[in-house]
Amino acid sequence: MGSLHTDVLENNSVCALNPLDPEEFRRQGHMIIDFLADYYRDIEKYPVRSQVEPGYLRKRLPDTAPYNPEPIETIMQDVQKEIIPGLTHWQSPNYYAYFPSSGSVAGFLGEMLSTGFNVVGFNWMSSPAATELESIVMDWLGKMLKLPTSFLFSGNGGGVLQGTTCEAILCTLTAARDRMLNRIGRENIGKLVVYGSDQTHCALQKAAQIAGIFPNNFRPVATSKATSFGLAPESLQSAIQADIEAGLIPLFLCATVGTTSSTAVDPIAPLCAVAKEYGVWVHIDAAYAGSASICPEFRHFIDGVEDADSFSFNAHKWFFTTLDCCCLWVKDPSALVKALSTSPEYLRNKATESKQVIDYKDWQIALSRRFRAMKLWMVLRSYGVANLRNFLRTHVKMAKHFEEKVTMDKRFEIVVPRNFAMVCFRLLPPPVKDHEDETLRQSSELERANEINRKLLESINSTGRIYMTHAVVGGVYMIRFAVGASLTEDRHVNLAWKVVQEHAEAILKAC
Amino acid sequence: MGSLHTDVLENNSVCALNPLDPEEFRRQGHMIIDFLADYYRDIEKYPVRSQVEPGYLRKRLPDTAPYNPEPIETIMQDVQKEIIPGLTHWQSPNYYAYFPSSGSVAGFLGEMLSTGFNVVGFNWMSSPAATELESIVMDWLGKMLKLPTSFLFSGNGGGVLQGTTCEAILCTLTAARDRMLNRIGRENIGKLVVYGSDQTHCALQKAAQIAGIFPNNFRPVATSKATSFGLAPESLQSAIQADIEAGLIPLFLCATVGTTSSTAVDPIAPLCAVAKEYGVWVHIDAAYAGSASICPEFRHFIDGVEDADSFSFNAHKWFFTTLDCCCLWVKDPSALVKALSTSPEYLRNKATESKQVIDYKDWQIALSRRFRAMKLWMVLRSYGVANLRNFLRTHVKMAKHFEEKVTMDKRFEIVVPRNFAMVCFRLLPPPVKDHEDETLRQSSELERANEINRKLLESINSTGRIYMTHAVVGGVYMIRFAVGASLTEDRHVNLAWKVVQEHAEAILKAC
Known part of the structure; x- marks a missing residue:
């Protein structure tokens, strides 16, 4: 069983249901819809950034494809047990990394339709x-x-x-x-x-x-x-x-x-x-x-x-x-x-x-x-110009809110002006006591600032509570806080700032 | 209503439901699953090749995106009324054109999951x-x-x-x-x-x-x-x-x-x-x-x-x-x-x-x-090596069956040997009475054969009952009968051959 080399009785041992049987499609399709709806409902319980180590999955999955069919129920258990821990949850409301991918019901439905027609x-x-x-x-x-x-x-x-x-x-x-x-x-x-x-x-x-x-x-x-x-x-x-x-x-x-x-x-x-x-x-x-x-x-x-x-x-x-x-x-x-x-x-x-x-x-x-136009059409019609504008404005507003919090905390600075829904900020390193040559001092201060922010970001991300990523502009290492995940609300942004502050405190204490 | 330029009351007039609201996802997702399951169940009632004329859709849709959101029910009515007539039904069991795209429940579910995770x-x-x-x-x-x-x-x-x-x-x-x-x-x-x-x-x-x-x-x-x-x-x-x-x-x-x-x-x-x-x-x-x-x-x-x-x-x-x-x-x-x-x-x-x-x-x-691996993994596990082989063999067997029918009808010929699940055939033109110079006769016979098969194919495809496409190899125009749509069964192949014969008869009569 399960071996690639068991060719015996092949034609007798397998069920011959049509791979696109409409009623089987209906049964399994509904199952996955519920799985995904539950996933979105419960998404905050997962660490945003996956916590697995390189090679985790090869240890957990077999070396070869199964010889015999497996029921969808078994496969979905494995999705939950083996795949989800290896996912970084881009749809999490606590996701602020890279640029978020803003999923939506309408976009998803459009993709379903184009996949279903499969032209x-x-x-x-x-x-x-x-x-x-x-x-x-x-x-x-x-x-x-x-x-x-x-x-x-x-x-x-x-x-x-x-x-x-x-x-x-x-x-x-x-x-x-x-x-x-x-x-x-x-x-x-x-x-x-x-x-x-x-x-x-x-x-x-x-x-x-x-x-x-x-x-x-x-x-x-x-x-x-x-x-x-x-x-x-x-x-x-x-x-x-x-x-x-x-x-x-x-x-x-x-x-x-x-x-x-x-x-x-x-x-x-x-x-x-x-x-x-x-x-x-x-x-x-x-x-x-x-x-x-x-x-x-x-x-x-x-x-x-x-x-x-x-x-x-x-x-x-x-x-x-x-x-x-x-x-x-x-x-x-x-x-x-x-x-x-x-x-x-x-x-x-x-x-x-x-x-x-x-x-x-x-x-x-x-x-x-x-047939990509299907999902774009669904998005445009389901939300209309009015709601689409509102969604974008809400994200910008949340970013602005975060920016204000950063600005008000003198331990931090905004590195470049915010244009849209992303805030680029960094923690300022505490001043050093012994004064050296001015140029040397400035360059080593930059290095120290970069190092402290690298540490801050890694310490935050490794908790899995929120996920942000970094960039370097003009030699300055900065943390990017990109609002845009569809599920993000004000309370998530407030939580994010709390997490940033907590970790910054711990890091500054250790300096 | 519906105009791009109605910016008035924007923030008040639209509903603010989160675009990825889990319960709305569930409700609308189930709706689309049923829509697609019904589509597969009833797919044979549609003409396989779309019968619309260039530009059909622009006449039916508005010039601009709607300003206000539209309910999914309205959009799905339009899918049925405006989009489906413009589809060529690649998933139809009567589809034998190009190379078919063999959809499956498992492939679809995999695409749903990867779209849902949207990493x-x-x-x-x-x-x-x-x-x-x-x-x-x-x-x-x-x-x-x-x-x-x-x-x-x-x-x-x-x-x-x-x-x-x-x-x-x-x-x-x-x-x-x-x-x-x-x-x-x-x-x-x-x-x-x-x-x-x-x-x-x-x-x-x-x-x-x-x-x-x-x-x-x-x-x-x-x-x-x-x-x-x-x-x-x-x-x-x-x-x-x-x-x-x-x-x-x-x-x-x-x-x-x-x-x-x-x-x-x-x-x-x-x-x-x-x-x-x-x-x-x-x-x-x-x-x-x-x-x-x-x-x-x-x-x-x-x-x-x-x-x-x-x-x-x-x-x-x-x-x-x-x-x-x-x-x-x-x-x-x-x-x-x-x-x-x-x-x-x-x-x-x-x-x-x-x-x-x-x-x-x-x-x-x-x-x-x-995350394309998801759908491939679902296909490999849901069907197993055994069923996948069986599916492919069934297609080859159906193509072989069609080939035998072509071979037995002396009005047709197989143009190139069949290797997999595609049969390349053509209708032979009836002999002409007046004999000309041999080379000229051969070349004009080829032209006549090509023309007759071009007509045959167009006459068949325009009925919408089955859909095949053509190719030209070594100057010979041939009809390609490619088995591979997942829903195709023996009875469809038998029907296809009947359709080919009927149209060939009509064309030969008119010669």
Whole structure:
């Protein structure tokens, strides 16, 4: 039993129920819904950050797949006993790490429906509703963000759902690369330069690597505290100028609205002005903060987007749509299609030939694609613009509340200004007694501060009560408190601050 | 109501229920389970291929997202009324198009759990169970396929779940490219050549385009009926030799087990022998047919895999795991990691630094990743090796049954030998009366045969009773009958053949 090598009596020993039997689907489906509803109800009892050690699961699971079927009840016991301890609970209200993934009932239901229909929507023909709903919701969302018409289908641009920002950047970079190389010749690939800042998400570097941009031609332009770690247009201009003088060709700029380290915002309008001068494709990566622009009071952060070539944000980050769902708009879809299309005979069909339809396979890396529009549509309709704004504002308000608490406690400082729902703070180390050389003192003080905050964060996270992560900007180690988990309420934020204070006290005492 | 511009009373007019409220989750979740169970129960009443015209949905949906929330009941009415008519029903038992996507209860439940947990598993630290379960099931599956140990973690290789084959090929090609360029210098990128056959899936060409391989250096080697459209090792050898003589550098071969057009199988062992001689990375794309190798009687199709560098198959195609789930094994994970890794400060953690864990973000294009292992684990356990083999064998048996019916009807012919669960057939045109020049007669006969089969297929598909698609190999237009939808039973295959015969009769009568 259970061995891979027991082939005897194979055809007799197993039950032949159809794998998609509707009544079995119903029975087991209801069971999992209750399991997950209970999980959300009880989620606070689990340590937020998993407490397991590397290799924990291999010790607990068998070496081979079972030979005979196992009942769902047994499997679900193992989910509870073996899997849940190894999960970090991203849906916990006490989760403030990285950027939270804001799950929702509507997002979950949409994913259920698209998984249930299980269509493979590579082109229009393969399941028209998948393509058409995607174009429609991308226009809806574009209007909510007040994107210029040139990014909407009505303005000859258009939107597409990608898995992640990495894919969105790789696709637009490839489009920009081929548009340029088709003009100047393939042999010049080694001259193309890609720009970001030292705060840009590593997705850009990865995309550049994959697209064959020479590693030396990836240009992370330095930022500083003076510009709140936003990319200064003059710095971009100098970098581009230097590259041109060196015989290189500026290709692509990725500007960020809401960087991962500190939610810094690159000034889009002036950066686009510089880029335009040199014919550089500008992509705006608003992975985290883009959604906030549906609120009038945050829209200004993407002012200037009308001069960019492409814009993306992750609905799976802070827009209640489960992983994965990156919304990408481009002004010139034909640039994507030219770089990414393939037309094998087995996919030929009248609809494609009529040129009246979109075949999204030509807008992305993969050919196969899930029906992601379903979950975004469910989120937009279930909550409406009004509730979505309210949800985001509630998170910002909670972050602000936390920020106020930090500000009022003189043992702490806010490291960079808060723009959205993330607070970057640190504990200040107590002054040292013996005065040394001033520069040395400052540098060793920075080291001491960094060390103390590293300790503080680890001591907090290892309790499992709340979970935060860190970043380093301008040499300063800071703790990131990112509000955004859907279940978080005021009382959780108050608890979080209490936990931070308790651990800080203990650490300061030990200094 | 419903307008984007009604900002008045915003905070008062909307209900403030938490978007992840557990009891609302329970209520709505049960509703959708019943909706989908009913959908599967009644699926035969829908036309398999959607009958809508391009643009149907834009006419039926509003231009903007609703301002106020809408109840789930309203949304589900629209799913039924507006979305379902635009779906092609991939889960229908009468679906035989492309390659079917074999959904299952277990696959669906796994997707529910991973969506419910909604962890973003970029590295081990972010949710250890996601990474560890993935390594474990990839080893399980590798053993089921009898892959050599060198592809398993125990043999210093390893497996990873990608979204699609396109991604698997792009990742391995990028790894091969960088391994080569790091040795011979970046400036030689224009000399690298990528090989496949004229039957290789267009994923290879697309990956080569994205990775910056020069378009002229993509080499689809010609195949012919003589080798059943498999890639002949001598043809590969000649192509490589010619490229070397032209000063180019052979880099990568994608060999296919089960091509999309006709399920042809490239002879892996002799192809690897040729490739090895020239230091070419060999990837085996067994997207469709790989799963069959868990049955001893089909394992021989991947014989020789021990000499390849990487191997992939799509569990979302013919392995009961919902879209998307491509299983990729590599012998040298470090080649992937060198080409695809990034290590930003905000992801630094002790587990990574201990080098005791896998960070799968470095094995794929994107950084974020879904907990795909959950659904594969559920499928392996819920069905066991025994039932999985039985399911696949049942599909093969049904295809064989259909093939026999085609063979017995002298008006039809089988175009290429059947290897798995797909039958490639065509209707033979009735002989023409007036005899012309022999060559001209043959070519016009081929044209006539192609035209008649094109008509036959369109006439069948437009009824919505069954859905099949076509391919052209060696100039011959053929109809592909791909068994694999989970709900298909003998009676459906019998019906399908009856439909084909009826339409053929009508068409022959009209000739």
